[in-house]
Structures are given as structure tokens and as C-alpha cells.
Amino acid sequence: MEEEMESLYKNNTWELVQLPKGRKAIGCRWVYKIKKDLEGNIERFKARLVVKGYAQKPGIDFDEVFSPVVRITTIRVVLAIAVVLDLELEQLDVKTAFLHGDLDEEIFMTQTEGFIEEKKKNLVCRLNKSLYGLKQAPRCWYKRFDSFIVSLGFHRCEADHCAYFYDCKDGYFCILLLYVDDMIVAGNSMKYISTLKAQLAREFDMKDLRAVNQILGMTVIRERTERKVWLSQRHYVEKILQRFNMKNAKPVCTPFPTRLKMSSTQCPSSAEEKAVMSQVPYSSAVGCLMFAMVSTRPDIAQAVGAVSKYMANLGCDHWKVVKWILRYLRGTSGFCLCYSYDNLSCVGYVDSILRGFR
Known part of the structure; x- marks a missing residue:
């Protein structure tokens, strides 16, 4: 003071x-x-x-x-x-x-x-x-x-x-x-x-x-002789896993469950269900996942985008998907973004054929 x-x-x-x-x-x-x-x-x-x-x-x-x-x-x-x-x-x-x-x-x-x-x-x-x-x-x-x-x-x-x-x-x-x-x-x-x-x-x-x-909150590891830089959020991921009681959860190998489809039909249909789901820290968990996504973890972008659609009216199945993403981070907390020596040309990717583009 x-x-x-x-x-x-x-x-x-x-x-x-x-x-x-x-x-x-x-x-x-x-x-x-x-x-x-x-x-x-x-x-x-x-x-x-x-x-x-x-x-x-x-x-x-x-x-x-x-x-x-x-x-x-x-x-x-x-x-x-x-x-x-x-x-x-x-x-x-x-x-x-x-x-x-x-x-x-x-x-x-x-x-x-x-x-x-x-x-x-x-x-x-x-x-x-x-x-x-x-x-x-x-x-x-x-x-x-x-x-x-x-x-x-x-x-x-x-x-x-x-x-x-x-x-x-x-x-x-x-x-x-x-x-x-x-x-x-x-x-x-x-x-x-x-x-x-x-x-x-x-x-x-x-x-x-x-x-x-x-x-x-991102750790920067630089190997100047190898011309490489790694960006890691391992400590941040471990912190959010502990915050949402997922530190000892069983890891999974994919960021999104393949057998589960999310839809609005899974949203609560009664006042009792809404009252129960209002106690779930859904928004806080999705917000934490978004920060990791935009910083160093683009691999969870599709999954986070899917769960963020139900922030206002979440169901039990939606919360299960959020916990699935946390379980994926549990097994991949050491993943890093790596930048290595290359040229500075701009490269873009698309997932469809562009016709008539000039």
C-alpha cells in the first residue's frame, strides 16, 4: 500500500x-x-x-x-x-x-x-x-x-x-x-x-x-537457431479444467462427439428443467473455450461454434458436449501452435470449388 x-x-x-x-x-x-x-x-x-x-x-x-x-x-x-x-x-x-x-x-x-x-x-x-x-x-x-x-x-x-x-x-x-x-x-x-x-x-x-x-496467458517458446516459435496455453487449459471440475476427467481424442447431434429440440421444455439448467455454468465454460480457440486452439473452433448457439436456452445434452470439449482439452493440453521458417506469401484454403472466379 x-x-x-x-x-x-x-x-x-x-x-x-x-x-x-x-x-x-x-x-x-x-x-x-x-x-x-x-x-x-x-x-x-x-x-x-x-x-x-x-x-x-x-x-x-x-x-x-x-x-x-x-x-x-x-x-x-x-x-x-x-x-x-x-x-x-x-x-x-x-x-x-x-x-x-x-x-x-x-x-x-x-x-x-x-x-x-x-x-x-x-x-x-x-x-x-x-x-x-x-x-x-x-x-x-x-x-x-x-x-x-x-x-x-x-x-x-x-x-x-x-x-x-x-x-x-x-x-x-x-x-x-x-x-x-x-x-x-x-x-x-x-x-x-x-x-x-x-x-x-x-x-x-x-x-x-x-x-x-x-x-x-500464452507461453511463447522460441528456438532461434531452428527458426521456430511455439505458442502454448497449457497452464490456462489446466486452470479452466480445474475450475469446472474436469481435471480428472477421462480424455477423448476428438473435439466433438460424432454420435451426438445438437438441435433446438434438446432445449428445456418446462420451467423446472430451465430452472435446473440455469444453475449450470454453461456461458462461463463456453467463454473460456472461446478464448482458447481464438488464441492457440483452432482445432476446437467448430465444436465451440456449435455449443455457443445455445447460450440462452441450453439443455442437458448441450452441456454434455461442452464437457466433451473439456475432456478433449484434458488429453491435448500440451498442444501448441508452431510457426517455422517459411516465405511470407499469403496462402488461403477453401473447402469447395470456386467457379467463374477471377
């Missing part, structure tokens, strides 16, 4: 003022978390001050809140390009990223529990910077980072607004991907990447994670 407050004071996050008439101060609270690595080992204990953003009022405390993040497909494309061109791959993390955002609205917050100044108990905090919990905090951070990285000469990709590229005249180039406070930097010059790191560190409080080894 003291480390967090030190960071807030250093960033000049707020100033103590009298609450204006007609305005209401938003509350705040401490959130504690134990940070662990992919192996489950404790890295550190973390305390974060969070604003109770649910008390904000539109048009008064916030307006626009949308903030983009880099697409997972973009991350995979850049990793594939890095393998083919043998690029450097580095990872950075922004400490307390949301504290760097500049607020456009005037927002007042109550003083922090445990750090209330004795002689100024009647004052409130007028926020100068965004804080975690504010509805507009992600947008404020993105706007601040976007303006800074563009000022360095980077160009924003029109297809993905969290992908930036820099093309030097002397043949060097660099690609930067941003996912909230996580960054991946790929380039053909380690010297330039080091310069970029220094520029970012002067503007933001950064943590240099060196070579990429994990991103968004």
Missing part, C-alpha cells in the same frame, strides 16, 4: 481541495492480489487503489470510455514475421499504466483509507490523473500512449489501432504492439530497440521483461 501511495504522490495524481457545492465525491477502496508466475509460484504481493467507478454519472464524471487493445491475430502475425525475418522480440510492461492518463473531466474522490491527513479530513481529492476503476481510465491511458508513440515517428496501423510500426531510412524497422499495459517490440536492430526502451522509460514507469516468454 505504501509503494502504491508513493507512486500516486510521485505522479501528482490528485490534490486536496474543498468539495464544490452540488458535487459528490466518489469513494475508493484497496484491492489486494497475489501475483503468481505461470508455474504458480508467488512473485509478489500487490495492493492497488481502485475508484468505485460504478458511482460515476454519464455526462458529469465521464463521456467516452472505449479503448482498443491489440488483436490476438495481430500478435500471431508479428510472431510469424519475427520467425521468418529472424527479428529481435522483446517485451515491456508499464507499471501503473492507468495513472499516466490525463483526465478531461473534473472528478472528486474521497481520501484514501489508511492515508487520511489528520489536519485535512474535511477535504477531498480532485483527480489530475486517471485511476484504476474509473470508467474512462483505459481510454485516457491509450490516448496518452498513442500521442507519445506517434510523436516518436511511429505510424498507427489502420487495421489495428494498437499496432505501430517505424521504418528507418537506413534499413532498420520496428513493430510495437500494445495490449493495455503489455508491449511486444519486434525489430531487426537490438540497438534501436534499446533506444526505444530508453525513450519509453523516460516518459513512463516501465519494466523491461527482456525476451518475450509469455503474453496474455
Whole structure:
């Protein structure tokens, strides 16, 4: 908590003022978390001050809140390009990223529990910077980072607004991907990447994670001499298996049961059946499967697409198929996506004959 407050004071996050008439101060609270690595080992204990953003009022405390993040497909494309061109791959993390955002609205917050100044108990905090919990905090951070990285000469990709590229005249180039406070930097010059790191560190409080080894719960394994990169979600799969009590289930070898056909006739027909199925964590399980599907497991795409049709009115047979997919993941948790050295030509596949196509 003291480390967090030190960071807030250093960033000049707020100033103590009298609450204006007609305005209401938003509350705040401490959130504690134990940070662990992919192996489950404790890295550190973390305390974060969070604003109770649910008390904000539109048009008064916030307006626009949308903030983009880099697409997972973009991350995979850049990793594939890095393998083919043998690029450097580095990872950075922004400490307390949301504290760097500049607020456009005037927002007042109550003083922090445990750090209330004795002689100024009647004052409130007028926020100068965004804080975690504010509805507009992600947008404020993105706007601040976007303006800074563009000022360095980077160009924003029109297809993905969290992908930036820099093309030097002397043949060097660099690609930067941003996912909230996580960054991946790929380039053909380690010297330039080091310069970029220094520029970012002067503007933001950064943590240099060196070579990429994990991103968004995906483990990145690189064999540079063999020109290969593997993407794995083994730890994520094991976590969802444990969450839905399928860790000791019997594995199956196919992602979809061949003898079972899904249809709307299997949906509940009575109020009693609907009440029973409403207790099943169907939506949560399908959501977890979707994240694995779009990240590293395209082999379950057809099966996940089939079960997602019945999210609003699921039956017992539909839940059995979801558990079947989890059993398939149980036996294939070690499967990885592999990118190896090849050319950068675009290759497409179709499952039907195209006639009259030009």
C-alpha cells in the first residue's frame, strides 16, 4: 500500500481541495492480489487503489470510455514475421499504466483509507490523473500512449489501432504492439530497440521483461537457431479444467462427439428443467473455450461454434458436449501452435470449388 501511495504522490495524481457545492465525491477502496508466475509460484504481493467507478454519472464524471487493445491475430502475425525475418522480440510492461492518463473531466474522490491527513479530513481529492476503476481510465491511458508513440515517428496501423510500426531510412524497422499495459517490440536492430526502451522509460514507469516468454496467458517458446516459435496455453487449459471440475476427467481424442447431434429440440421444455439448467455454468465454460480457440486452439473452433448457439436456452445434452470439449482439452493440453521458417506469401484454403472466379 505504501509503494502504491508513493507512486500516486510521485505522479501528482490528485490534490486536496474543498468539495464544490452540488458535487459528490466518489469513494475508493484497496484491492489486494497475489501475483503468481505461470508455474504458480508467488512473485509478489500487490495492493492497488481502485475508484468505485460504478458511482460515476454519464455526462458529469465521464463521456467516452472505449479503448482498443491489440488483436490476438495481430500478435500471431508479428510472431510469424519475427520467425521468418529472424527479428529481435522483446517485451515491456508499464507499471501503473492507468495513472499516466490525463483526465478531461473534473472528478472528486474521497481520501484514501489508511492515508487520511489528520489536519485535512474535511477535504477531498480532485483527480489530475486517471485511476484504476474509473470508467474512462483505459481510454485516457491509450490516448496518452498513442500521442507519445506517434510523436516518436511511429505510424498507427489502420487495421489495428494498437499496432505501430517505424521504418528507418537506413534499413532498420520496428513493430510495437500494445495490449493495455503489455508491449511486444519486434525489430531487426537490438540497438534501436534499446533506444526505444530508453525513450519509453523516460516518459513512463516501465519494466523491461527482456525476451518475450509469455503474453496474455500464452507461453511463447522460441528456438532461434531452428527458426521456430511455439505458442502454448497449457497452464490456462489446466486452470479452466480445474475450475469446472474436469481435471480428472477421462480424455477423448476428438473435439466433438460424432454420435451426438445438437438441435433446438434438446432445449428445456418446462420451467423446472430451465430452472435446473440455469444453475449450470454453461456461458462461463463456453467463454473460456472461446478464448482458447481464438488464441492457440483452432482445432476446437467448430465444436465451440456449435455449443455457443445455445447460450440462452441450453439443455442437458448441450452441456454434455461442452464437457466433451473439456475432456478433449484434458488429453491435448500440451498442444501448441508452431510457426517455422517459411516465405511470407499469403496462402488461403477453401473447402469447395470456386467457379467463374477471377
